[in-house]
Amino acid sequence: MHIAIIGAGVSGLLTALELIEQGCTVTIFDQQQAGHAASWAGGGILSPMYPWRYPREVNHLAQYGKCMYQEWNAKLQPETGIDFEIHETGMLIFDETDFEIGLNYKDQYQEPMQHCEYLEREALEQVNSHVSEQFQHAIYFPQLANVRNPRLLKSLITYLKQHPKVEVIENTWIEKFNFHNHHIQSIQTSNTKHYQADQFVITTGAWSNCWSEQLHLSIPVEPVQGQMLLFKTPEKWLPTMCMNKVMYLIPRLDGHVVCGSSMDHLGFDQRPSVQTQQNIYKACVEMIPELANFPIVKQWAGLRPSSPTGIPYIGQMPEIENLWANFGHYRNGLCMGPASAQLLRQLMLKQQTLVEATAYSPQRLKSNLSNVV
Ligand SMILES: Cc1cc2nc3c(=O)[nH]c(=O)nc-3n(C[C@H](O)[C@H](O)[C@H](O)COP(=O)(O)OP(=O)(O)OC[C@H]3O[C@@H](n4cnc5c(N)ncnc54)[C@H](O)[C@@H]3O)c2cc1C
Structure with missing residues (x-):
């Protein structure tokens, strides 16, 4: 299966990693250099600050952050030479x-x-x-620990770029989906180049609202x-x-x-x-x-x-059979990142999920698309 991922922040890169581990082929796009947006700018605290102020769904994903990063670090470091330092300071x-x-x-x-x-x-x-x-x-x-997120991104990008099943296409703004019957056939760049894939994933962070109009959805990010x-x-x-x-x-x-x-x-x-x-x-x-x-x-x-509640949108997008989401992580995208990516991979590949997935479903987004396409 060939998957196109739009957005090379922590959400997109970890999603790619999860999918290639299962034998998928992945192309990742970013409008700028990969790994230079929020995921680079954040602090890397591996828990919501004041966890009691957040919904249980946020804490459920976040609680996996530290141990999953430890596992990824152990796997990636021998290949990349980069230790992204999970620093348990309390x-x-x-x-x-x-x-x-x-x-x-x-x-x-x-x-x-x-x-x-x-x-x-x-x-x-x-x-x-x-x-x-x-x-x-x-x-x-x-x-409580923190991850050195700029190094985390560097490690993920280095690993993915040298992987035979991955292509990373940078400085390329994806502008448009080309649909036919609730199915995306290709995505189109700002200079009208088309890319085809079997499945498409939106991991566009703070830019995710840009898809609202063409998907006839209201994406409150x-x-x-x-x-x-x-x-x-x-x-x-x-x-x-x-x-x-x-x-x-x-x-x-x-x-x-x-x-x-x-x-x-x-x-x-x-x-x-x-x-x-x-x-x-x-x-x-x-x-x-x-x-x-x-x-x-x-x-x-x-x-x-x-996003309104801080609960990210993870799963299949409404009305389109081959479009998936992993965005809207607000203040906790680094700590929720590994579990979010794993959950999405499990949903895409119809595997058992590590948490109950309904609360994260993008079906929460109101859809008018069925009336239009
Ligand atoms: C100051 C600050 C502190 C933070 N501290 C923490 C913390 O301590 N712990 C924690 O867990 N979280 C923290 N966060 C939150 C965390 O950084 C974010 O939730 C997380 O990085 C979001 O990751 P992302 O991959 O979804 O988005 P991003 O990292 O923003 O990546 C999205 C990518 O998509 C690309 N893109 C968008 N649209 C398109 C398009 N149409 N075509 C091509 N490319 C596109 C962008 O260029 C970008 O690279 C902090 C954030 C900030 C700003």
């Missing part, structure tokens, strides 16, 4: 308003990654001695800009991830600390703004005052593919 949350609910949540659901402990100042200092004195207590999630800044501290300097209200710090193994983030509806604008960068800086230094001693080495913004 996370401290300082926001007191969430202490009780967080501690109750872990008792209720017993998911290892969401296990948390209440820490008084002394215990808190033992876990992370750099935390500001203004925080006298915290809740601590010792098993919008770009939500998030900004980040990157400090360089000494190797292994910051021992844990930290979170207060909406801001967080993510240490990488080599001493880089990723800090974010903001949430702004600005269309497809990806320029960081001075004001937002200052807000992030202030919030991060408030948590870890010594960060002010280290240089900021990079800043950027990315576009999250927001």
Whole structure:
């Protein structure tokens, strides 16, 4: 079976990986260089932040993130030479308003990654001695990890590009589906080149709404800009991830600390703004005052593919027998990525699914297509 995948972010690349493992042939398209959109810009925390604020469907997929990435890393690293560093730092949350609910949540659901402990100042200092004195207590999630997502993408792309069953076509905007009787025959690029395949997959992240008109659907996915800044501290300097209200710090193994983030509806604008960068800086230094001693080495913004509930659309698109979706992961596409791709592969190949699939179905999207084609 030959499958065309539109969009080479984490959703598209992991979908490709799942499908080639089952013997399929895959062509992946991206309007820009593969792996340079939201999946590159994100932080790589392998759990929804404040999991109790998200539907169970989001947490169900996310709970597989860490172990599935560990397995992919072990498989891909010998081929690519790239370790994408699943860094188990744990996370401290300082926001007191969430202490009780967080501690109750872990008792209720017993998911290892969401296990948390209440820490008084002394215990808190033992876990992370750099935390500001203004925080006298915290809740601590010792098993939470982060993945170094730019390296993850590099590893996936390197592996896929050297695989005999994969073609990656970059800098190519897919504009149109050519249908006949509820069946897509080919896709068309902006310079009218046609590509045929047996099955087609949409993994176009924040751009997914662009398909609404020609599919006669209302696809409620919008770009939500998030900004980040990157400090360089000494190797292994910051021992844990930290979170207060909406801001967080993510240490990488080599001493880089990723800090974010903001949430702004600005269309497809990806320029960081001075004001937002200052807000992030202030919030991060408030948590870890010594960060002010280290240089900021990079800043950027990315576009999250927001969806109304944060539950992604995974499965067959309405009314078209050979069109599939894996988009709309909003703030959690990196942690949900491996399980989302596996679920889609299982649905496409009519295999048993790792979770009950109905809640993710794109049949939720209202369709008028049956009246039109
Ligand atoms: C600042 C920030 C922090 C984040 N932090 C985290 C986190 O800590 N943990 C977590 O789990 N998630 C996080 N996320 C969310 C996560 O990054 C996204 O949910 C995820 O990357 C979405 O992946 P994707 O592959 O669906 O989209 P993308 O990575 O955006 O990929 C979509 C691709 O499709 C291509 N494309 C679109 N339309 C077309 C077309 N018509 N033709 C050809 N190509 C097309 C685009 O060029 C793009 O490369 C964060 C996001 C941001 C912005």
